[in-house]
Amino acid sequence: MTRSNPRRTALDILLRVERDRAFAEQLLDRELSLGTLTGPDRGLLTELVYGVLRRQGTLDFLVDAFAASRSGKLERAILVILRLGLYQLFFLDRIPTSAAVNESVNLAKAVAPRAAGFVNAVLRRADRERDSLPWPDRGADPAAYIAVRHSHPRWLVEQWIEQLGIPEAEELAVAMAEQAPLTIRVNTLKTTREAFMEELAAAGITAEPTVWAPHGVRILSRTAVTTLPGFAEGLFTVQDESSQLAAFFLDPQPGERILDVCAAPGGKATYLAQLMENRGEVLACDISAKKLRLVAEAAARLGIGIIRTMAGDATKPGAGEPPFDRILLDAPCSGFGVIRRNPEGKWWKTPDDLARLAATQRNILAAVAPRLRPGGVLLYSTCSTMVAEDEDVVDDFLSRHEDFVLEDLNAISPDFPGQFTGRGHFRSWPHRHGMDGFFAARIRKL
Numbered sequence: 353m354t355r356s357n358p359r360r361t362a363l364d365i366l367l368r369v370e371r372d373r374a375f376a377e378q379l380l381d382r383e384l385s386l387g388t389l390t391g392p393d394r395g396l397l398t399e400l401v402y403g404v405l406r407r408q409g410t411l412d413f414l415v416d417a418f419a420a421s422r423s424g425k426l427e428r429a430i431l432v433i434l435r436l437g438l439y440q441l442f443f444l445d446r447i448p449t450s451a452a453v454n455e456s457v458n459l460a461k462a463v464a465p466r467a468a469g470f471v472n473a474v475l476r477r478a479d480r481e482r483d484s485l486p487w488p489d490r491g492a493d494p495a496a497y498i499a500v501r502h503s504h505p506r507w508l509v510e511q512w513i514e515q516l517g518i519p520e521a522e523e524l525a526v527a528m529a530e531q532a533p534l535t536i537r538v539n540t541l542k543t544t545r546e547a548f549m550e551e552l553a554a555a556g557i558t559a560e561p562t563v564w565a566p567h568g569v570r571i572l573s574r575t576a577v578t579t580l581p582g583f584a585e586g587l588f589t590v591q592d593e594s595s596q597l598a599a600f601f602l603d604p605q606p607g608e609r610i611l612d613v614c615a616a617p618g619g620k621a622t623y624l625a626q627l628m629e630n631r632g633e634v635l636a637c638d639i640s641a642k643k644l645r646l647v648a649e650a651a652a653r654l655g656i657g658i659i660r661t662m663a664g665d666a667t668k669p670g671a672g673e674p675p676f677d678r679i680l681l682d683a684p685c686s687g688f689g690v691i692r693r694n695p696e697g698k699w700w701k702t703p704d705d706l707a708r709l710a711a712t713q714r715n716i717l718a719a720v721a722p723r724l725r726p727g728g729v730l731l732y733s734t735c736s737t738m739v740a741e742d743e744d745v746v747d748d749f750l751s752r753h754e755d756f757v758l759e760d761l762n763a764i765s766p767d768f769p770g771q772f773t774g775r776g777h778f779r780s781w782p783h784r785h786g787m788d789g790f791f792a793a794r795i796r797k798l
């Protein structure tokens with residue numbers, strides 16, 4: 353078997369994701385750029401890698417149901433071969449059963465020959481018994497049912513149930529296991545949304561304007577970003593509608609000085625500069641000097657001249673800069689709002705990680721807030737659905753800083769009904785809004 357077999361390549365990538373905690377997106381990009389896979393095999397590889405990571409919880413439940421050994425006890429390579437086979441059997445319509453089973457057996461013969469018969473037996477049994485799967489009892493244990501059926505860690509589902517109640521938590525769980533839409537932001541320094549949509553139509557690409565974000569376009573055709581017209585010319589950048597809105601709600605004005613505290617890779621920093629009509633200054637900081645280069649590259653491609661980058665740890669007090677008109681703190685977070693895009697993250701992170709991240713978020717917020725001028729606005733945002741990383745961080749900060757107040761986005765931006773909580777935070781949900789899960793709070797210094 354050669355490396356140009358998409359199932360073998362998917363197996364290698366999934367094993368590396370498990371073993372090294374490597375990001376699937378980077379491994380896939382590298383593999384696809386080699387050009388050893390062509391035509392539909394490229395799509396199949398992507399589908400298998402992301403599909404197995406998204407549905408891993410359900411697939412392991414099926415392994416436990418149909419294999420004599422529990423999934424946790426199986427050798428890694430055999431477990432991943434079973435996940436791949438079951439994914440093809442249960443989630444892909446276009447692959448015949450015989451192909452799903454035979455290709456899995458071939459994979460086993462190549463990497464773990466003594467397990468080939470076992471793989472064959474488990475997959476054939478799962479296929480025979482597909483109409484009587486032993487799902488957990490929904491009434492007796494709704495969290496177990498939702499976790500297994502829609503493939504999320506149980507503790508995460510329990511948090512969602514606490515926030516939203518059982519029926520809505522299940523809607524969210526369904527949406528969070530789907531593929532996310534491809535959304536871009538049109539660069540209004542170079543074109544308009546209308547003109548860009550005409551270019552897309554002329555290139556045969558189906559797209560629609562985003563519902564709420566004023567410069568967003570959702571791409572409906574299945575296509576790679578780099579093949580869209582105008583990428584090299586900087587007519588657009590990839591950015592989910594929720595992330596666009598978070599930057600938009602800071603409401604930066606031309607000529608102002610803005611601090612973007614955790615800026616890399618620059619999705620929001622470049623949008624701030626765009627909204628400022630490329631006038632004023634955005635100081636884009638990040639702890640990673642390497643990732644800050646991506647901000648500079650994005651700014652150059654988009655024709656932005658007002659972004660200055662500076663590496664540094666935002667938990668340490670910044671020195672030497674006069675106070676800023678506005679601050680964006682897009683904090684490092686669990687990423688539980690974007691698990692449609694990075695599904696591996698949901699299997700890696702634990703409640704302990706949330707506590708650790710929340711401590712960092714609190715430290716950064718307390719360290720950067722003094723850099724705001726009186727009357728200035730700070731926007732705290734995360735791509736997390738977790739109250740511990742969101743409302744709790746903001747409330748803790750406000751309880752210790754009497755010279756800062758929470759602003760009510762319902763009053764500031766009344767044209768966005770349904771996006772804000774009763775207290776005036778921005779909170780988007782995939783099942784309600786079709787966007788990633790995002791949070792933002794506007795805080796004003798008195």
Ligand SMILES: C[S@@+](CC[C@H](N)C(=O)[O-])C[C@H]1O[C@@H](n2cnc3c(N)ncnc32)[C@H](O)[C@@H]1O
Nearest residue numbers: 614615616617618619620638639665666682684
């Ligand atoms: C959510 S990402 C920012 C995304 C970015 N705002 C955008 O829209 O493209 C969080 C960033 O925080 C940075 N970071 C983590 N800890 C930090 C710290 N202590 N000080 C500064 N930046 C930090 C990470 O390197 C990462 O780039």
